Ligand SMILES: Nc1ncnc2c1ncn2[C@@H]1O[C@H](COP(=O)(O)OP(=O)(O)O)[C@@H](O)[C@H]1O
Ligand SMILES: Cc1ncc(COP(=O)(O)O)c(C=O)c1O
């Protein structure tokens with residue numbers, strides 16, 4: 224027990240004293256690409272670490288609620304994939320994706336009036352990879368991507384990685400504002416900027432919760448065409464509307480000017496990581512080559528599993544049951560907000576996962592987060608959804624994962640947090656200020 | 671032949687520093703396993719007490735940053751279960767972890783610490799925010815550092831150079847806790863001095879000097895490469911002895927055990943200012959105690975094992 228523990232003298236390479244350079248704990252610091260230098264350790268991200276604990280009601284993450292999935296059926300199906308098509312499922316596949324699955328994807332998209340050919344579809348590792356491919360293929364450093372204000376944090380991350388500049392265009396309760404889009408594109412052209420993409424989430428927006436009205440859709444497309452800018456329609460939630468039939472996609476109005484991104488993550492299960500992009504012929508060829516250089520091919524096993532699921536299970540029934548479940552959660556969220564956040568305003572989503580809450584004047588959602596976490600409720604501060612770190616006066620609530628009862632409890636806690644923060648802000652007369660832009664969203668494995 | 675001791679490492683907890691604690695805990699557990707010990711890692715939750723009761727580990731090492739960990743609460747429960755601790759006792763931890771309390775105790779013992787005011791948020795309501803803030807600026811001057819009275823990882827810490835930044839800093843700080851510590855900012859060389867006690871009395875490890883391009887904030891701490899460390903610090907032998915002396919003094923005056931880390935600033939005039947002490951110092955890849963230990967020539971597994979064995 225009293226074995227001697229002795230230091231072995233200064234560690235190798237340690238300067239004795241007065242040495243010119245210290246250590247930076249990263250041997251490769253001088254080797255990183257320019258774009259890597261902006262990556263930061265974020266205290267906001269660290270605060271989310273408690274959100275998966277059962278004591279905390281997390282209204283922060285975007286994880287779909289999977290408990291309703293028929294796991295018995297799915298496990299039989301998984302076994303069948305291996306016994307019946309194992310050698311194919313475990314083998315490399317086509318870079319463009321499984322042909323049978325691409326045909327089935329057409330069937331799914333027909334619900335949103337999209338008419339395409341299986342050759343127009345490229346299967347990707349989630350629609351997130353489609354975002355990456357599209358940006359890789361179109362965007363040079365310094366190019367502009369126009370996106371809604373706010374916009375999906377994961378897309379902003381991709382645009383940042385390719386060193387694009389994102390210019391935000393406001394949205395209202397009917398989605399992207401066409402006049403503002405037109406003005407922005409005109410101003411950017413006048414300033415000599417190259418605008419490569421208009422990135423939009425027309426249905427049940429993440430994070431804003433709103434949808435682009437049917438009336439605005441052709442106007443947005445007309446403006447984009449007039450300015451010669453390609454539209455990226457990101458639509459993972461399109462089938463998750465709470466009322467009526469799914470809206471026709473923008474792609475259904477224009478098959479040359481729109482890249483359509485779809486996903487099975489929200490309508491079935493994100494763990495398979497299967498999404499897709501529909502693109503005009505010439506673009507699609509380049510996307511396939513880009514995808515092969517990134518990943519060779521999407522997972523054969525996942526594609527066959529989804530293909531079998533679509534062929535043998537009642538996927539429409541599953542989507543319907545998701546819709547009902549999420550509607551119930553949306554209702555719980557909105558009722559609780561009305562009860563507990565008297566001086567805030569919020570959007571009323573008619574589908575999807577999110578509502579976008581505007582805090583009373585002077586409150587800063589980012590500064591307030593530690594208080595919320597102490598009160599055992601989590602949300603994502605609005606700053607995550609802006610390229611420039613603005614948006615602190617908003618926060619995103621996700622109602623996809625917790626039960627309605629937990630949602631009500633979470634919003635009740637949030638109400639107390641907002642009230643306490645407001646009292647403090649009034650006391651000090653401090654307004655919210657700008658924040659540095661950092662990756663401040665929770666990781667994907669957060670409830 | 672004796673069987674090797676079984677160690678329960680506690681990490682996580684429901685605190686703002688959960689993530690840092692989990693990383694610290696994993697690093698220590700890994701090092702202890704390398705040294706041949708049997709190690710289990712536990713979160714602070716409803717499973718903890720049953721697990722400790724069933725396991726009866728020879729020793730428990732709490733590496734929980736933030737409240738319930740550094741404030742000694744968990745250590746207290748460990749003691750109530752009749753188990754041994756690596757680290758300070760609960761009462762000592764509670765005093766050390768509360769920054770204004772530790773400052774007051776140490777100031778009386780003759781340790782220099784920046785001039786400060788301790789301000790519960792209710793005080794501002796009672797006395798009026800503007801007049802309190804004005805009084806602070808008049809008395810302490812500028813620049814100031816505003817921080818939660820209890821905290822870590824620089825969470826809620828603001829560096830205030832003009833009076834109009836102060837209200838926002840207070841709001842940010844109070845989001846982390848009900849009591850703020852407002853301190854006069856001191857300039858000089860920032861060093862962290864770790865103290866370990868392997869059974870033969872407390873020993874100061876070489877000071878680690880911290881050089882950042884801006885405040886030593888969350889990013890500067892955990893974004894490897896942002897901060898330049900000098901281990902040992904670029905100090906004259908006299909200066910090195912002075913900072914080591916203060917760290918040992920802090921460890922002694924606060925009655926700390928086994929390990930601690932004092933954050934100090936060496937002023938250009940040679941005065942050492944005490945900023946704060948940590949009874950559960952960070953043990954991550956970018957943390958200061960492990961760097962100090964390596965600078966002293968210790969292998970981390972052997973050092974951590976020695977800390978465990980000294981606690982049996
Ligand atoms: N009075 C002060 N003067 C100058 N810098 C300070 C002062 N207090 C804190 N700091 C700086 O802020 C950092 C964090 O403060 P500290 O009290 O150590 O908080 P934490 O417990 O979060 O580590 C320190 O590492 C130091 O760089
Ligand atoms: C708007 C939007 N696009 C894309 C994605 C990525 O989805 P996946 O890669 O799982 O298809 C998400 C996920 O949250 C999203 O909300």
Ligand SMILES: [Mg+2]
Pocket residue numbers: 823933946
């Ligand atoms: Mg410190």
